[in-house]
Amino acid sequence: MERLCVKVKKRFGEPVRQALAEMDLLDNSYRLSADDDCLYVPVMDECPEDVCSNLPHVAELVKHDLQPNKKQITPENLLGFSPSFEIVGDIAILDGDEEEPEKVAQALLEFRKSLRVVLQEKAGITGEFRVRSFRLVAGEDRTETVHRDHGYRYLVDVAKVYFTPRLSTERQRVVLQLKSDDVVVDMFAGVGPYSIPAAKKCGYVYAIDKNPHAVEYLQKNIELNRLDNVEAFVADARDLPQRLGQVADHVIMNLPHNACDFVNEAVALTKPGGIIHYYAMAHEDALFGPSLCLIEEAAKKADREFEVLETRSVRSYAPHQYNICIDVRID
Numbered sequence: 001m002e003r004l005c006v007k008v009k010k011r012f013g014e015p016v017r018q019a020l021a022e023m024d025l026l027d028n029s030y031r032l033s034a035d036d037d038c039l040y041v042p043v044m045d046e047c048p049e050d051v052c053s054n055l056p057h058v059a060e061l062v063k064h065d066l067q068p069n070k071k072q073i074t075p076e077n078l079l080g081f082s083p084s085f086e087i088v089g090d091i092a093i094l095d096g097d098e099e100e101p102e103k104v105a106q107a108l109l110e111f112r113k114s115l116r117v118v119l120q121e122k123a124g125i126t127g128e129f130r131v132r133s134f135r136l137v138a139g140e141d142r143t144e145t146v147h148r149d150h151g152y153r154y155l156v157d158v159a160k161v162y163f164t165p166r167l168s169t170e171r172q173r174v175v176l177q178l179k180s181d182d183v184v185v186d187m188f189a190g191v192g193p194y195s196i197p198a199a200k201k202c203g204y205v206y207a208i209d210k211n212p213h214a215v216e217y218l219q220k221n222i223e224l225n226r227l228d229n230v231e232a233f234v235a236d237a238r239d240l241p242q243r244l245g246q247v248a249d250h251v252i253m254n255l256p257h258n259a260c261d262f263v264n265e266a267v268a269l270t271k272p273g274g275i276i277h278y279y280a281m282a283h284e285d286a287l288f289g290p291s292l293c294l295i296e297e298a299a300k301k302a303d304r305e306f307e308v309l310e311t312r313s314v315r316s317y318a319p320h321q322y323n324i325c326i327d328v329r330i331d
Contacts, residue, residue, distance in 0.1 A: 003030055003066045004047060005040045012057035013039035019055050021114075022148040024087065024165070029074075030066040040064040048172050054151035078107040088158055088165055089145030090114055094137065096121035105138035116140050119158070129211040130162045130257070149193070152200075155220050156191045160213040163191055167254075170314050170325065171197065174277050177327075178202040178250060185248040185269050187237045187262065188255035191217040192230075198252075199230045206244060207232040241268035251276045256323050260291070263298040270330040275309065278326045281317060287324055295328055305331040 004027075008016045013032075020026040020043060030042035040062070043051070052059045076082050083104040084095040092108045092115050094101050105118035119134040126132075134143060143159040149168050156163045175197045178184065182202040186195045189207035191214055199205045199222075207230055209215050218232045235243065248269045253259040256279040266276050280291045288311045299306040309327040317323045 001030075001066060001068070002063050003027070003042055004045060005030075005033075005042045005062060005064050005066060006052065006055070006059045007038050007040055007062045007064070008055075008057060008059040009037060010034065010039050012059075013041065015056050016059055017041050019151070020051075023051070023054075023150060025051060029069055031069045033064060033066050040066065042066050046169060048150070048169050050172060050176065051150075075104070075107045075111050078110060079104065083107070086165060087112070087115070088156065088163060089147040090116040091143070091145045091158060092118045093134070093158065094118065094120040096123065101137045109138060117142060117145070119143065125162065129214070131160060131211075132158065132162070134159060150197060152196050153221070153224050154191050154193060154196070155217055155224060157213070157217065161191055161211060161217060162214075163193070166315060167193070170312075174198075174250075174252065175201050177275070182249040183247050183271075184250045184252065185240065185244065186252045186254075187240065187266065187269075188253065188259070189218055189232065190214050190254075192221045192232075194252050194254060195230055195232070196221055196225050196227065198250075199227045200225075202250075203229065205230045206247070208235050208237065208240060210234065210236055237262045237265055241265050244269060246271055249274045253278045255279065256281050260294055263294050264301065267295075267298045267302045267304060267330055272304075272331050274330055276326075276328045276330060278328060279314070280324050280326075282322055282324045284320045284322060287311070287313060287322060288326060291324070291326055295326065299330060307331070 025043045025047045027042040027044050033040040086093050101120045109115055117139040118137040120137050122133040122135050144157040147154045171194055178201040184198045184202050184205045186207045189195045189209045195205050195207035212234050215232055215234045222230045251266045251269050259279055307329045312325045314323045314325050
């Protein structure tokens with residue numbers, strides 16, 4: 001069966017396989033294949049097109065005939081149903097409404113040997129800093145971990161800061177738009193999932209968050225990823241225009257529940273010709289209209305022109321609700 005895979009010289013196969021596993025892109029439901037010179041490592045269908053640029057050796061994303069791995073054990077095989085969870089580093093996080101958390105935890109620990117902790121949400125996202133509370137279901141009693149994504153490492157405490165691994169492809173889409181001399185303002189930076197890869201691609205990044213815990217971890221992640229072109233600090237986004245001025249070639253507004261309250265500030269931060277990446281939550285009956293009205297109003301208020309470059313539905317968030325992104329050029 002023809003499947004998406006990474007083609008790499010045999011002598012580099014194992015480090016590339018390990019790197020793909022760390023990115024959670026390795027597809028264990030298919031067997032590796034080889035010819036005289038190369039190894040073909042199966043990857044997930046959602047594997048980003050630029051994945052090879054983040055691998056430790058030269059590789060190529062191709063399609064190749066692979067055989068199913070009939071012996072592969074999955075949580076679904078063990079449980080008889082598909083549990084809902086996400087993985088951050090070596091921590092699995094179960095949905096709060098999971099009715100058999102201990103049973104699911106046992107299956108996950110059996111399926112994914114790299115897991116060390118299984119948590120379950122006690123409540124949804126709450127508070128000014130939009131954090132979650134958890135209870136320990138199995139494994140080590142901790143909420144801090146190192147998450148790997150596209151070759152970057154993020155130290156994060158999931159009980160102190162909001163972090164989701166589910167926007168990896170979206171983050172790479174934005175980063176790929178950056179030029180080497182661009183200045184980026186990440187208005188709601190968290191632990192740095194946009195700021196860190198952006199800094200590898202552009203000239204300078206201002207990374208801001210109101211949550212001091214997030215900035216503490218962000219500063220550690222700047223060091224962890226050996227960057228020297230990121231300035232991280234605690235601040236309210238409303239104060240940024242006065243503090244920074246009109247500095248940004250790109251403004252990232254990844255606070256989808258509340259970014260609507262900071263559009264004026266984003267416009268004020270953006271250079272002529274700069275781009276705002278605006279995220280919001282929207283009902284399926286009006287995905288982009290209300291957000292576009294907000295952006296148009298802010299641009300007119302600042303006597304600026306704007307052009308919509310792209311509108312995207314990033315992911316489903318809840319029944320009939322979607323996380324959207326609008327890329328807008330401000331002139």
